[in-house]
Amino acid sequence: MSTKIDERRPEAAPRRAGVGTVVRKVFGADWSSAAIALVGLIVVVGLLRPEFLSFTQLSNVAQQSVYVALMASGLAFLITQGEVDLSVGGTYVLSAVATAILIQNGLDPWLAAICGLLLAVAVGALNSVVVLGIRINSLIATLAMGWVLRGLSAAISGGRQIIGMPIDHPFFTILGGGEILNVAVSVWILVLVVAVLTVVLRATPFGFRVREIGSNEDAAQFAGIPVRRTKATAFLMSGFIAGIAGLLGLAFFTSGDPTSGNGFELFAVAGAVIGGNPLTGGRATVFGAAIGAVLLNAVSIALVYFNIPAVWSQFATGLIIISAVSVDGIRRHRRSPQDA
Amino acid sequence: MYTLEAQDISKSYGGVRALDRAAIAVRPGSVHALLGENGAGKSTLVKIMTGAIRPDSGVLRLDGADVRFASTADAFRQGVGVVSQELSLFPHLSVLANMFPMREPRRGPFVDRREMLRLAVPILDELGLEVDPMVPVSRLPLAERQLVEIGKALVTKPRVLLLDEPTSALESGATDRLLHILRVLRSQDVAVVFVSHILEEVMSVCDEITVLRDGVVVTAGEDVGAHTVESVVSAMIGDRPRVVVRPSGRALAEQAVATTTSGLRVDGVTLHRTVQDVSFAVEPGEIVGLAGLAGSGPAELLRALAGIESPVRGTISLPGGIKAPHGQRAHIAAGVAYVSGDRRRLGLMLDKPVWENVVQVRTMAMGKDGAFLRVPGLVTRAGEHMSRLNIRASSPEATAGSLSGGNQQKVVLAKWLDNTPSTIVLDDPTRGVDIGAKAEIHGLLGDLAAAGAVVVLRSTDLEELVAVCERVIVLYRGRICAELRGDGLSTSALLQLMNTGELAPEGSQAPAS
Numbered sequence: 001m002s003t004k005i006d007e008r009r010p011e012a013a014p015r016r017a018g019v020g021t022v023v024r025k026v027f028g029a030d031w032s033s034a035a036i037a038l039v040g041l042i043v044v045v046g047l048l049r050p051e052f053l054s055f056t057q058l059s060n061v062a063q064q065s066v067y068v069a070l071m072a073s074g075l076a077f078l079i080t081q082g083e084v085d086l087s088v089g090g091t092y093v094l095s096a097v098a099t100a101i102l103i104q105n106g107l108d109p110w111l112a113a114i115c116g117l118l119l120a121v122a123v124g125a126l127n128s129v130v131v132l133g134i135r136i137n138s139l140i141a142t143l144a145m146g147w148v149l150r151g152l153s154a155a156i157s158g159g160r161q162i163i164g165m166p167i168d169h170p171f172f173t174i175l176g177g178g179e180i181l182n183v184a185v186s187v188w189i190l191v192l193v194v195a196v197l198t199v200v201l202r203a204t205p206f207g208f209r210v211r212e213i214g215s216n217e218d219a220a221q222f223a224g225i226p227v228r229r230t231k232a233t234a235f236l237m238s239g240f241i242a243g244i245a246g247l248l249g250l251a252f253f254t255s256g257d258p259t260s261g262n263g264f265e266l267f268a269v270a271g272a273v274i275g276g277n278p279l280t281g282g283r284a285t286v287f288g289a290a291i292g293a294v295l296l297n298a299v300s301i302a303l304v305y306f307n308i309p310a311v312w313s314q315f316a317t318g319l320i321i322i323s324a325v326s327v328d329g330i331r332r333h334r335r336s337p338q339d340a
Numbered sequence: 341m342y343t344l345e346a347q348d349i350s351k352s353y354g355g356v357r358a359l360d361r362a363a364i365a366v367r368p369g370s371v372h373a374l375l376g377e378n379g380a381g382k383s384t385l386v387k388i389m390t391g392a393i394r395p396d397s398g399v400l401r402l403d404g405a406d407v408r409f410a411s412t413a414d415a416f417r418q419g420v421g422v423v424s425q426e427l428s429l430f431p432h433l434s435v436l437a438n439m440f441p442m443r444e445p446r447r448g449p450f451v452d453r454r455e456m457l458r459l460a461v462p463i464l465d466e467l468g469l470e471v472d473p474m475v476p477v478s479r480l481p482l483a484e485r486q487l488v489e490i491g492k493a494l495v496t497k498p499r500v501l502l503l504d505e506p507t508s509a510l511e512s513g514a515t516d517r518l519l520h521i522l523r524v525l526r527s528q529d530v531a532v533v534f535v536s537h538i539l540e541e542v543m544s545v546c547d548e549i550t551v552l553r554d555g556v557v558v559t560a561g562e563d564v565g566a567h568t569v570e571s572v573v574s575a576m577i578g579d580r581p582r583v584v585v586r587p588s589g590r591a592l593a594e595q596a597v598a599t600t601t602s603g604l605r606v607d608g609v610t611l612h613r614t615v616q617d618v619s620f621a622v623e624p625g626e627i628v629g630l631a632g633l634a635g636s637g638p639a640e641l642l643r644a645l646a647g648i649e650s651p652v653r654g655t656i657s658l659p660g661g662i663k664a665p666h667g668q669r670a671h672i673a674a675g676v677a678y679v680s681g682d683r684r685r686l687g688l689m690l691d692k693p694v695w696e697n698v699v700q701v702r703t704m705a706m707g708k709d710g711a712f713l714r715v716p717g718l719v720t721r722a723g724e725h726m727s728r729l730n731i732r733a734s735s736p737e738a739t740a741g742s743l744s745g746g747n748q749q750k751v752v753l754a755k756w757l758d759n760t761p762s763t764i765v766l767d768d769p770t771r772g773v774d775i776g777a778k779a780e781i782h783g784l785l786g787d788l789a790a791a792g793a794v795v796v797l798r799s800t801d802l803e804e805l806v807a808v809c810e811r812v813i814v815l816y817r818g819r820i821c822a823e824l825r826g827d828g829l830s831t832s833a834l835l836q837l838m839n840t841g842e843l844a845p846e847g848s849q850a851p852a853s
Binding site: 113129202203204205208209211215216219220221222224225226235282 | 668672673678680685686687690691700703705709712714716
C-alpha cells in the first residue's frame with residue numbers, strides 16, 4: 001500500500017523546501033490561484049494601461065479593498081466549518097452608523113469606537129445564538145440578520161447620513177487619513193489582522209479545530225472538540241472584524257452612511273472562496289481570503305480603465321466571480337481522483 | 341442447471357491476491373452459503389458476482405451463457421440482485437416508493453401508483469410485512485426495513501439473490517424470519533447466495549456451502565448435511581494456529597495508558613428506552629466484552645460509558661473513583677477513550693494528514709499542548725505513535741484516506757492512546773479490517789490491559805469477543821442475562837444468549853433455538 005502511495009503522489013516523498021513551499025506552508029495551501037490571478041491582472045492591465053501601475057493607483061486599490069478583505073479574513077474561519085456569515089455587511093453599516101451617532105452626541109470618538117466594536121461582537125453573539133442555539137441554517141439566519149442590521153441602521157439614523165464628525169480628532173486623522181511609509185493606516189491594519197489571524201489559524205488549537213470541524217464534524221465531536229463553542233467563537237470573530245471594518249469606513253468617509261456597504265457580504269464570501277476557502281470546508285487560508293477580496297476590488301477598479309460603462313461593471317464583476325470560482329473548481333476536480 | 345456460475349475467478353489488489361481461481365455455482369431454488377473469515381475473499385467474490393468490481397480473470401455464467409456485468413445496475417437488469425448489510429433505502433420515502441427506486445411503473449409522465457401497489461402488495465404479504473405501503477420507511481424498525489430491502493430486490497423477479505450478512509439487521513427472531521424468507525425465495529426458484537458469519541444459522545437454513553480461505557476455495561459447493569459447525573470452522577481456519585502472536589511490546593503500551601487503582605463501576609444504570617438497571621464493574625487490567633443483538637443495549641451502554649448519553653437512573657464511576665462527569669468532552673478529559681469502528685464517519689478526517697489525526701484528541705480537542713503549537717514536534721510525536729502501532733503509511737504527512745482500512749483503524753487507536761486514557765471503550769474496532777491488522781489490534785488491546793487500562797469491548801464479531809475478552813457480559817432486551825468466562829465463553833453460547841436470553845442445557849441445542 002505504502003509503495004503505491006509513493007508512486008502516485010510524488011509530493012509525499014521528501015522534497016526540496018523551496019521558498020514557495022515555505023511561504024505556502026505558513027499561509028496555507030490554496031491561495032496560490034488567487035494570488036497568481038491578482039498579479040496577472042495587475043500586469044495585464046498595467047501593460048494595456050500603464051497609468052494603472054502608479055503607486056497611487058495601486059495603494060488606492062488596496063485601500064478600497066480593506067473593508068471587504070477584512071470581512072473575508074474573518075469569514076475564512078466560518079466557511080471552513082461549513083458555516084457562513086452574511087450579516088457582515090450589515091454589521092459594517094451598523095457599527096459605523098452607531099459609532100457616528102455616539103460621536104455626534106459628543107462621546108469621545110475612541111470610546112464611541114469601542115462601543116461600536118462591542119455592538120459588532122454582540123451581533124456575532126446573536127448570530128451564534130440563532131445558528132447554534134436555535135439551530136437555524138447560518139445562510140438564512142445571517143442573511144436575515146444582515147437585513148435586520150441594515151434596517152436598524154436606517155431606523156436609528158432616520159435614513160440619513162450621520163455627519164458633523166470632528167474630523168480633526170486623531171480617530172479620523174490616523175485611521176482615516178493617516179499613512180505609514182506612504183501606505184494608508186487602514187491597509188496596515190488589514191496586514192496586521194491577516195497576520196494575527198494567520199497565526200491563530202496555523203498555530204493554535206482553535207485554528208486547527210476550525211479546520212478539523214470542517215473536515216469531519218462528527219469525528220471532531222467524538223474526539224472531544226467543543227464544536228459549538230468553536231463555531232460560536234468564529235461568529236464572534238466575524239462580527240468583531242466586520243466592526244473593525246465599519247470603524248475604518250467611518251474614519252475614512254467621515255460620515256455614518258446607512259446605505260453604504262452594499263453587497264459587501266457577497267464580495268467577502270466570494271473573495272474568501274476564490275482565495276482558497278472552499279465552501280465544502282476543511283481547508284482555510286486567511287491570506288488567500290484577503291487576496292481574493294483584493295482581487296475582486298482590483299477587477300472592478302480596472303474595469304474603469306477600459307471605459308466600461310459603470311452600468312456594466314456589476315455584470316462584469318459577477319462574470320469574473322463565476323469564472324474565478326470555476327477555474328478553482330476545475331483544478332480541484334482534476335486533483336480529486338488521486339485524493340479519492 | 342446452474343443459475344449463476346463463477347469459474348476460475350482471480351482478483352488482486354496491488355500485490356495482494358484476494359481471490360485465486362475461486363469458483364461457486366448456484367442452483368435455482370437452492371440456498372448456497374458462502375463462508376470464510378474476514379479477508380478470505382468473500383466480499384470480493386460477492387462484489388464480482390454483482391458487478392461491483394470486475395475480476396482480473398475468470399468467467400461468470402448466467403443460465404449457462406457467459407455474461408459480463410458492467411455495473412451493479414447492469415447485473416441487476418440481468419437478474420442478479422443483492423441485499424447488503426448496509427441498507428440502501430430512502431428513509432423519508434414510503435415503503436412503496438422505496439420498492440421501485442428509479443424504475444417506477446409509469447402512465448404517461450406520471451407514476452402509476454395503482455400498478456406499483458399491484459406489484460408490491462403480494463410481495464410484502466408473502467414476506468409477512470404487515471405495514472401500510474404508504475408509510476415512510478423511517479418509521480419502520482430495522483428488521484422491517486430489511487424486509488423492505490428484500491422486497492425491493494424481489495419486485496424485479498431476480499434469478500439470483502445475494503444476501504450479504506442480512507441477519508445482523510434482522511435482530512430478534514432472525515432465524516425464523518430468515519427461514520421464512522428463504523422459503524419464499526425457494527418457492528420462486530430463485531438461486532440464493534447467503535453470506536453470514538453466524539455458522540449455526542447457516543447450518544440450519546442453507547442447502548449447500550462453499551468455503552473460502554485466503555482467496556482459495558477449500559470447500560466447493562458441498563451438501564450441508566455432510567458438515568458440522570466444527571468441520572466448517574476448521575475449513576475456514578485451516579491448520580493455522582488460532583491464537584495470534586502479539587506483535588507489540590508491553591513496555592510500549594505502558595506509557596500509553598494512565599494507570600489507576602480502582603476500576604470502572606456501573607451501578608443500576610438505566611438508559612432511555614434501551615438498557616434497564618444494569619450493574620457491573622471492570623477492574624484495571626481486564627478486557628470485558630459486551631454482547632447483545634442490535635437494540636438490546638450494548639451499543640447504547642458503550643455510548644453511556646463514553647458520556648455521549650446520560651443515564652436516566654443509576655451511576656457510572658470512572659477508574660480512580662471519579663464520578664462520571666457530564667458530557668462526552670468531560671469524559672475524554674477524565675481519561676475515557678471511545679474507539680469507534682465507524683472510522684470514516686466518527687474516527688478520522690480522511691482529507692487530513694495522519695499526524696493531524698493522531699494529535700487531534702490530546703493537542704486540539706483537549707488543548708494539552710498549550711496555546712501555541714509547534715507543528716514539527718507534533719509530526720514527530722505522531723511518527724512515534726505510527727512506528728509503535730506499526731501504522732504503514734509513506735509518512736506522517738500522508739492523508740489518512742490513502743491508508744488501508746486496518747491502518748486507518750490503527751490511526752484511530754493512536755489518536756486515543758495519544759491522550760493517555762485510563763478507560764478504553766471500543767465499538768466494533770476491527771470492522772472491515774484485514775486479518776493481520778486485526779491480530780495486531782487484538783495484541784495491542786491485551787498490552788493496554790496488561791499495562792493497567794480498563795478495556796471494554798463491544799463487537800459484532802463474536803469470535804473476536806471470545807478471543808480477546810476474559811469475560812463477556814451478555815445483554816438481552818436491555819438487561820444483563822449472563823456473564824460468560826473461561827470455558828463457558830464460546831460463540832455458540834453467546835449466540836444463544838443473545839437470541840434467547842438463556843442457555844439451553846448441554847446437548848439440547850436445537851439449531852433454530
